[in-house]
Amino acid sequence: MSETVTNAIELNNISVNFQNHDQEIDAVKNVDLQIKRGDIYGIIGYSGAGKSTLVRVINLLQQPTQGSVIVNNQEILKLKPVELRQARKKVSMIFQHFNLMKSRTVQGNVEYPLLGTKISKADRQAKAEKLLRLVGLSEYAGTYPSQLSGGQKQRVAIARALASDPEILISDEATSALDPKTTKSILELLKQLNRDLDLTIVLITHEMQVIKSICHNVAVMDAGEIIERGPVAKVFTEPQQKLTTDFVETSTNVKEAIERITSTIKISEFKDNQELMYFNFIGNSTKQGVVSEFSQKYGIDVNILFANIDQIDGENVGYMIAVITGDLAVFNAAIQRLSSEGVKTRILTNDVLEGGAA
Numbered sequence: 510m511s512e513t514v515t516n517a518i519e520l521n522n523i524s525v526n527f528q529n530h531d532q533e534i535d536a537v538k539n540v541d542l543q544i545k546r547g548d549i550y551g552i553i554g555y556s557g558a559g560k561s562t563l564v565r566v567i568n569l570l571q572q573p574t575q576g577s578v579i580v581n582n583q584e585i586l587k588l589k590p591v592e593l594r595q596a597r598k599k600v601s602m603i604f605q606h607f608n609l610m611k612s613r614t615v616q617g618n619v620e621y622p623l624l625g626t627k628i629s630k631a632d633r634q635a636k637a638e639k640l641l642r643l644v645g646l647s648e649y650a651g652t653y654p655s656q657l658s659g660g661q662k663q664r665v666a667i668a669r670a671l672a673s674d675p676e677i678l679i680s681d682e683a684t685s686a687l688d689p690k691t692t693k694s695i696l697e698l699l700k701q702l703n704r705d706l707d708l709t710i711v712l713i714t715h716e717m718q719v720i721k722s723i724c725h726n727v728a729v730m731d732a733g734e735i736i737e738r739g740p741v742a743k744v745f746t747e748p749q750q751k752l753t754t755d756f757v758e759t760s761t762n763v764k765e766a767i768e769r770i771t772s773t774i775k776i777s778e779f780k781d782n783q784e785l786m787y788f789n790f791i792g793n794s795t796k797q798g799v800v801s802e803f804s805q806k807y808g809i810d811v812n813i814l815f816a817n818i819d820q821i822d823g824e825n826v827g828y829m830i831a832v833i834t835g836d837l838a839v840f841n842a843a844i845q846r847l848s849s850e851g852v853k854t855r856i857l858t859n860d861v862l863e864g865g866a867a
């Protein structure tokens with residue numbers, strides 16, 4: 510199958526410039542992005558990185574300054590207005606603040622995108638009922654948004670977004686206003702919709718935890734550019750950029766652990782044969798194996814200060830911070846061997862002494 514058949518979205522050399530008074534803002538700079546049909550693709554970055562501007566280009570809510578936008582094999586910048594309206598129906602969005610209409614009931618909100626279409630009133634009602642069942646809110650059809658919790662409001666917004674039978678759903682920080690438990694249930698719902706409806710999902714977030722929960726692929730944005738991208742498991746285990754490492758270490762609690770450990774132990778008092786080490790294990794390279802290999806085979810003492818294990822895309826990923834004590838030449842040889850077995854290591858001692866670990 511050719512690329513154009515399998516890609517739901519193809520952005521080529523997209524730039525978006527804004528003129529703010531006498532200042533020009535390059536919100537998106539020369540971005541190329543391909544998203545496969547049926548993928549859950551995360552875009553992560555800090556506030557102002559250009560994420561929202563970039564995804565708004567997908568349905569032309571934002572006109573790009575340059576570049577081409579191909580959605581479902583259609584070059585949408587070249588469509589006539591009537592064709593563009595049709596194409597846009599295939600791309601729905603959900604937002605952080607839900608954007609529900611307060612004066613309409615839950616049912617009325619879900620029916621809203623179908624008003625003014627050829628669909629009959631009875632079919633419209635039946636479709637809204639079906640969608641509310643799908644998101645688990647049937648019994649709330651007659652209530653108003655103000656009577657719902659944040660998670661329920663987002664479910665209504667999702668049902669409404671599905672009313673036009675989209676092929677692509679864009680989620681712009683849709684879980685950012687929700688507590689962790691509700692976030693989890695909304696992400697589970699999105700995962701289910703991706704699977705059951707073959708919905709392509711583009712998900713913007715500033716939390717790597719969200720990416721880790723449901724995305725297959727991720728792009729990291731900074732200052733209008735995509736600075737790193739790839740399958741989530743690969744980006745998590747082999748981040749290439751400092752910003753990506755920051756996001757990963759925050760979501761795995763490693764960053765917090767490094768800060769806690771380095772503020773409680775005195776590295777300046779370490780002996781010459783001691784190092785503070787960070788280990789990252791992937792797949793079969795278990796923590797136990799490494800610790801026993803260090804102590805039994807190399808005679809190196811490993812004092813574990815932090816350990817955590819994650820499941821990313823079905824793969825176990827472990828993180829450990831430890832003080833190791835022993836012959837450093839032997840130790841260096843040991844880490845070289847481990848690195849060939851998929852264990853990543855980083856000596857934190859120097860980072861901390863130079864003030865660069867956090």
Ligand SMILES: Nc1ncnc2c1ncn2[C@@H]1O[C@H](COP(=O)(O)OP(=O)(O)OP(=O)(O)O)[C@@H](O)[C@H]1O
Nearest residue numbers: 527529534536554555556557558559560561562563
């Ligand atoms: N309509 C606009 N007019 C002028 N500048 C804009 C406009 N929209 C966005 N910007 C600017 O473009 C840059 C990127 O904004 P954007 O909202 O895309 O970032 P973001 O990564 O989505 O951040 P956030 O999560 O805070 O929305 C910012 O500097 C922002 O101030």
